[in-house]
Structures are given as structure tokens and as C-alpha cells.
Amino acid sequence: MTEKTIMASEDIRRSLARIAHEIIERNKTTENMILIGLRTRGVPLAQRLAANMKKFEGPGILMGALDISLYRDDLANHPSPHWGGVVKNHLKNQLAQIPVNVDGKSVVLVDDVLYTGRSTRAAMDALVDLGRPESIQLAVLVDRGHRELPIRPDYVGRNIPSSLDEEIQVQLVETDDVDKVVIIKHGQDVARRRILPRR
Numbered sequence: 001m002t003e004k005t006i007m008a009s010e011d012i013r014r015s016l017a018r019i020a021h022e023i024i025e026r027n028k029t030t031e032n033m034i035l036i037g038l039r040t041r042g043v044p045l046a047q048r049l050a051a052n053m054k055k056f057e058g059p060g061i062l063m064g065a066l067d068i069s070l071y072r073d074d075l076a077n078h079p080s081p082h083w084g085g086v087v088k089n090h091l092k093n094q095l096a097q098i099p100v101n102v103d104g105k106s107v108v109l110v111d112d113v114l115y116t117g118r119s120t121r122a123a124m125d126a127l128v129d130l131g132r133p134e135s136i137q138l139a140v141l142v143d144r145g146h147r148e149l150p151i152r153p154d155y156v157g158r159n160i161p162s163s164l165d166e167e168i169q170v171q172l173v174e175t176d177d178v179d180k181v182v183i184i185k186h187g188q189d190v191a192r193r194r195i196l197p198r199r
Helices: 011-028 044-058 075-076 086-095 118-130 188-193
Strands: 001-005 034-040 061-068 105-115 135-143 155-159 168-170 182-183
Touching: 001 011, 001 155, 011 044, 011 135, 011 155, 011 182, 011 188, 034 044, 034 118, 044 061, 044 105, 044 135, 075 118, 105 118, 105 168, 118 135, 135 168
Parallel strands: 034 061, 034 105, 105 135, 135 155
Antiparallel strands: 001 182, 168 182
């Protein structure tokens, strides 16, 4: 197994500053906007984007956090006791920390790595259960390709082509005590046996 740093702290800082500018330019105003970070590392990334946008735009930006664990499509193989009519209430009470109703809001979902697109789809399903946003946009720090669903990010820090035997890890000060993005290449025998995270 080999590990290589592909984004250092300054690279991450510049990418987030650029994405913040792009969000403001595309939406013209942030008055009706809310940034929602996907747990775990999407949350601190959303917080940093909100801080950047406040510097550029002035007024504070609404932000929230979303845990999509009950909406993952691989739960079909492992039924949850919560699955069914109580999922929406469970989500509202425990998995969604969003300060306002999402009805009519311009929502920007924030995640660390975009891979197959299944996590993004789960997040959109969760949002629809919470309300009806005016629009949903997607901002990611890294797009590594290998999409399995027709999902494309609106804002990307960096496109990093990767092979299926490689893993991309985003490490942040808030969660890992360091800011960097690394690509880990697993040996062929390990890669055949290993189930890579599906994002």
C-alpha cells in the first residue's frame, strides 16, 4: 500500500475560496441560500465555505448538517428497525440539523469526495422528505470519477482521476488534526478482496 499527498493545506484553502466565489457569482444573492454539509467531513467544509462567503458577501450564511445513513441504498441488504413510516420523523429529530425549513430555499449540498454519486442521491432523497427546496446544487472538494448515477457537481475543488484500486481520503483539521488529501494505492491482491467505500 502506498500513500501520496495530492492536496496540501494551502491547496484546500484556495479551492474552498474559489468555490465560495463561484457559488456567490452563480446565485447572485445568498439571502435564500443554505449550505448543508454531509456528515462527516462535508460539515466542516460547509462551515469553511460559509466563513469565506461571509467575508466576500457580508451577511452570514445559513448552514446545516445532514446524516444520510438511513437513506443509503445498501440498507436494502440490512433492513433497519427504523425503516418505514417513522423514517421521516427519525431523520428530522436525529439526523438533520438544519436551522430553517428547506421549502423554497436554494440548497447547496457540500461533501468531501464525489465517487459513484449514491451518497448525493441519498442526500437529495433526504431533503425531499424534509421539504421542497427551490433548487439543489452540489459542491465537492474532490471529484474522483467512476459515477454510477447521472450526477454532476456544480462546484469542484479538484478533479482527481483515480483507478478502482485507489482510495482518496480527505483529512481535515476539524476531524483528523491535519488538512490534506491523500490517494492510497492498494496492492492488487488487497484491491480484489477489499470493498472500497461507495460515495
